[in-house]
Amino acid sequence: MADPIVEVDDLKIHFDTYEGRHRVLDGVNLTIEEGETVALVGETGCGKSVTGKSIMGTLKRPPAEVVSGEIRYRGTEVLGDPEAHDRVKREEMSMIFQDPMTYLSPVFTIGDIMSDIYRYSGESGLSWPGLLKELLGFAGGDEAEIRERNVELLRQMEISNPEGVLDKYPAELSGGMRQRILIAMALMNEPKFLIADEPTTALDVTVQDQILGLITERVEQENLSMLYITHNLGVAREIADRIYVMYGGNIVESGPADRVFDDPRHPYTVGLLESIPKLTGLEGSGIDGSIPDYTDPPTGCRFNPRCPAYMAGECDAADPEPVAVGDDHEAACFLYDESMTPEETIAVAERDITYVADDAASTDDAQTNAIAGEVPAEDQQ
Numbered sequence: 001m002a003d004p005i006v007e008v009d010d011l012k013i014h015f016d017t018y019e020g021r022h023r024v025l026d027g028v029n030l031t032i033e034e035g036e037t038v039a040l041v042g043e044t045g046c047g048k049s050v051t052g053k054s055i056m057g058t059l060k061r062p063p064a065e066v067v068s069g070e071i072r073y074r075g076t077e078v079l080g081d082p083e084a085h086d087r088v089k090r091e092e093m094s095m096i097f098q099d100p101m102t103y104l105s106p107v108f109t110i111g112d113i114m115s116d117i118y119r120y121s122g123e124s125g126l127s128w129p130g131l132l133k134e135l136l137g138f139a140g141g142d143e144a145e146i147r148e149r150n151v152e153l154l155r156q157m158e159i160s161n162p163e164g165v166l167d168k169y170p171a172e173l174s175g176g177m178r179q180r181i182l183i184a185m186a187l188m189n190e191p192k193f194l195i196a197d198e199p200t201t202a203l204d205v206t207v208q209d210q211i212l213g214l215i216t217e218r219v220e221q222e223n224l225s226m227l228y229i230t231h232n233l234g235v236a237r238e239i240a241d242r243i244y245v246m247y248g249g250n251i252v253e254s255g256p257a258d259r260v261f262d263d264p265r266h267p268y269t270v271g272l273l274e275s276i277p278k279l280t281g282l283e284g285s286g287i288d289g290s291i292p293d294y295t296d297p298p299t300g301c302r303f304n305p306r307c308p309a310y311m312a313g314e315c316d317a318a319d320p321e322p323v324a325v326g327d328d329h330e331a332a333c334f335l336y337d338e339s340m341t342p343e344e345t346i347a348v349a350e351r352d353i354t355y356v357a358d359d360a361a362s363t364d365d366a367q368t369n370a371i372a373g374e375v376p377a378e379d380q381q
């Protein structure tokens with residue numbers, strides 16, 4: 001096993017709002033190893049972005065409050081040490097987002113914005129040309145060389161007319177082009193670790209694949225480690241070495257991508273996967289209940305009100321700890337205990353977890369029982 005690059009340990013994040021206290025992250029544990037691509041999946045509102053922002057150090061505190069936990073980057077605790085976090089962020093991490101327009105100022109050209117990023121990085125004490133020299137091994141650092149470097153970055157993103165694009169304003173470019181530019185910018189500081197938060201969700205289907213291809217190509221070529229946040233289970237399976245499934249602010253299941261998809265053990269994961277064919281076939285159906293109310297979450301396992309394998313007196317009494325259900329495969333569920341063999345856990349999953357059959361998907365009853373949430377709607381885009 002490679003060394004961990006990022007470790008999240010018992011992360012609890014609450015938000016104080018006028019509606020009350022939102023107990024969102026409820027003890028998240030997550031590890032990303034060197035060179036590994038990890039996908040974080042789950043319905044809308046389950047806490048994926050809050051987790052990503054916590055790791056990136058961009059969560060605003062307040063309203064967010066760290067109730068417990070540690071985040072270690074190559075062994076250095078950063079959650080409680082903003083200076084260390086800033087340094088790591090500047091030198092090693094980058095993030096790409098769903099909506100590039102939020103991060104591209106409309107009044108500057110792409111070339112200007114890219115230059116600004118160098119200047120911002122320069123706040124660490126190095127001048128812009130100095131930083132370039134330092135980071136990119138440039139001998140000089142005059143305007144022409146910097147422009148040259150920007151052109152090269154855009155070319156890596158398969159932008160065919162990089163010179164022209166540098167002189168354009170963000171609004172003059174397509175969504176896909178803007179996302180390519182944002183990825184190029186994210187790679188400017190030569191990060192070692194990338195967080196991608198739904199980077200293709202806002203794009204046309206045909207463009208989604210191209211962007212995903214560009215990201216995975218860069219990740220492979222530069223040997224980056226990546227946390228990829230998505231609703232789209234197909235994408236997660238395609239790109240991830242390991243998957244973390246999140247529900248209501250908890251990691252409910254984790255493991256190698258193939259294992260989690262082929263042998264899901266947590267009732268939530270089972271429902272999530274079963275809801276895919278339904279959703280691609282039937283628009284708007286199969287949606288049931290909702291994620292927990294974070295101001296008043298269910299006691300015990302937060303999934304218990306929606307769970308087909310719910311056991312009264314157990315699931316509502318205590319928080320389930322992750323249990324090994326296979327090789328490097330864990331589920332946080334009272335159906336399993338550590339003494340079981342992987343085969344026994346499969347038998348339990350098959351016996352105790354039953355969702356409504358697909359052919360009943362159009363009835364009201366199925367709608368209240370099936371698990372779908374927003375996941376498939378996003379998959380359809």
Ligand SMILES: Nc1ncnc2c1ncn2[C@@H]1O[C@H](COP(=O)(O)OP(=O)(O)OP(=O)(O)O)[C@@H](O)[C@H]1O
Binds near residue numbers: 016022042050231
């Ligand atoms: N700034 C905030 N103030 C108050 N509550 C917040 C704030 N940010 C997030 N939350 C709470 O955290 C929950 C999880 O948000 P998060 O953005 O992490 O979900 P997500 O899994 O990324 O969803 P999506 O797939 O829609 O992006 C939200 O439902 C909301 O209740």
Ligand code: NI
Binds near residue numbers: 049050
């Ligand atoms: Ni999100």
